[in-house]
Amino acid sequence: MLNENPINLNWKNKLDDVDGLSGEILPDKNAAWKKLHHRLQPKRSRINALWYWAAAASILLAIIISILPQNKKQDEFVKTEQIHLTPKKEFPEEVIPVESRKELAKGLAEMESRAITIKDIQLKIEAPSSKDSIQKMALISAELDVQNIAQPLQIIEQPTVQEMPVAKAIAVLGNVQKLKVVHVNELGDAPPEIHSRPFIADYRTVQIKLINQEVYTNASSATNNPGFNFFKTTNAPSN
Amino acid sequence: MEIAQLVKEAKQGSASAQKCLFDLLSDKMMLVCRRYVKSEEDAEEVLLDGFYKFFKNLAVFNFQGDAALYVWLKKIMINECLMLLRKKNVFTIVTEAAAENFPLEAEALNNLSAKEIFDLIVQLPVGYRTVFNLYEIEGMDHKEIASLLGIAEGTSKSQLSKAKLLLQKNLLQKGTGYVKRKSH
Numbered sequence: 001m002l003n004e005n006p007i008n009l010n011w012k013n014k015l016d017d018v019d020g021l022s023g024e025i026l027p028d029k030n031a032a033w034k035k036l037h038h039r040l041q042p043k044r045s046r047i048n049a050l051w052y053w054a055a056a057a058s059i060l061l062a063i064i065i066s067i068l069p070q071n072k073k074q075d076e077f078v079k080t081e082q083i084h085l086t087p088k089k090e091f092p093e094e095v096i097p098v099e100s101r102k103e104l105a106k107g108l109a110e111m112e113s114r115a116i117t118i119k120d121i122q123l124k125i126e127a128p129s130s131k132d133s134i135q136k137m138a139l140i141s142a143e144l145d146v147q148n149i150a151q152p153l154q155i156i157e158q159p160t161v162q163e164m165p166v167a168k169a170i171a172v173l174g175n176v177q178k179l180k181v182v183h184v185n186e187l188g189d190a191p192p193e194i195h196s197r198p199f200i201a202d203y204r205t206v207q208i209k210l211i212n213q214e215v216y217t218n219a220s221s222a223t224n225n226p227g228f229n230f231f232k233t234t235n236a237p238s239n
Numbered sequence: 240m241e242i243a244q245l246v247k248e249a250k251q252g253s254a255s256a257q258k259c260l261f262d263l264l265s266d267k268m269m270l271v272c273r274r275y276v277k278s279e280e281d282a283e284e285v286l287l288d289g290f291y292k293f294f295k296n297l298a299v300f301n302f303q304g305d306a307a308l309y310v311w312l313k314k315i316m317i318n319e320c321l322m323l324l325r326k327k328n329v330f331t332i333v334t335e336a337a338a339e340n341f342p343l344e345a346e347a348l349n350n351l352s353a354k355e356i357f358d359l360i361v362q363l364p365v366g367y368r369t370v371f372n373l374y375e376i377e378g379m380d381h382k383e384i385a386s387l388l389g390i391a392e393g394t395s396k397s398q399l400s401k402a403k404l405l406l407q408k409n410l411l412q413k414g415t416g417y418v419k420r421k422s423h
Contacts (some may be wrong), residue, residue, distance in 0.1 A: 011348035011356050012376055015270075018353040023275050025266045026283065033261055036287050037254060040294055 246302050257294055266314050274372055275320035285323050289316040347410055359409055367402035374399050
């Protein structure tokens with residue numbers, strides 16, 4: 001709402017019409033505009049920055065992808081080169097006399113034969129679990145040319161730890177401790193000492209299975225003994 | 240380029256058109272801001288805030304001529320100035336009884352140049368100056384001024400009469416130049 005004063009006064013028009021007074025203008029119009037422009041375009045600059053970083057990341061990724069297979073190829077090339085460059089170990093004929101050379105050759109032959117026996121022993125210890133692997137092992141031993149070995153390779157099929165007959169062990173235990181089945185009502189009232197003290201044997205039935213297939217089981221549940229009495233049962237196959 | 244074309248391009252987000260509008264109108268708007276805000280730094284801040292709002296809301300502005308655009312921008316600037324003054328808590332105007340409306344010697348002011356009138360207004364204290372600007376130059380009534388500044392209507396009236404008295408006093412103090420021009 002306008003007041004009752006006449007608005008078209010000369011002095012007011014003078015103030016309105018003037019475009020700018022000498023002392024009352026912006027000192028640096030360009031700097032002011034830059035500030036304003038920066039404020040007007042904050043989101044766009046953020047988006048630009050986002051695009052910039054996304055583009056940079058994609059370029060970097062592309063470069064890495066293109067370089068990686070080349071590196072692998074280079075590695076293979078280097079390996080093959082190394083294989084070719086390894087010199088053969090030969091005894092220089094000029095330096096070593098003939099007799100000592102023969103002795104050395106003998107010693108080497110012995111060492112090789114020993115090495116083969118050690119290998120075979122290791123194979124025996126490994127004890128393959130499946131039939132396929134046994135066949136493979138046999139093939140490998142044939143390739144190794146095991147004529148020098150005093151005893152031929154014997155591969156014994158042994159049951160693995162997973163195949164251990166746990167049921168058998170439980171059956172053996174069952175033979176040892178055949179408990180009479182009693183109804184709860186037949187037991188009558190429990191003595192006060194037993195109620196006051198927790199009966200450890202009720203919840204401590206321990207069964208220890210070792211690799212040599214000996215099973216240790218405590219018999220405290222049967223004897224009502226709070227201590228640890230172990231019974232030993234062997235499930236190993238008799239050889 | 241015409242202002243109408245500049246406004247159209249600025250609405251579409253053209254930075255060059257916005258800059259042209261800023262260059263065209265900033266000096267005039269700076270003068271408006273300086274009439275309300277004494278400090279040059281504050282006036283510049285207000286000017287930038289005002290132009291920011293102007294460009295942000297330009298899309299909803301219906302251009303009906305240069306004068307309409309100027310009035311709208313001036314209104315934005317005045318609002319920004321009042322916001323800054325309120326923020327700085329400069330309106331410590333004590334409620335006063337309504338004073339009699341003292342008539343302003345318009346004839347005396349008419350003889351002055353724009354610069355002289357501007358200097359006289361700027362010399363007034365902030366409370367007087369604000370009410371004087373809003374009533375005498377922007378043409379608002381006391382009710383509107385009171386609601387804008389958060390003061391009583393009577394206070395607005397008394398501030399205006401005091402502003403006019405002080406202006407008159409300053410005019411007389413200005414002395415010889417004014418008297419000489421009046422005698423011609």
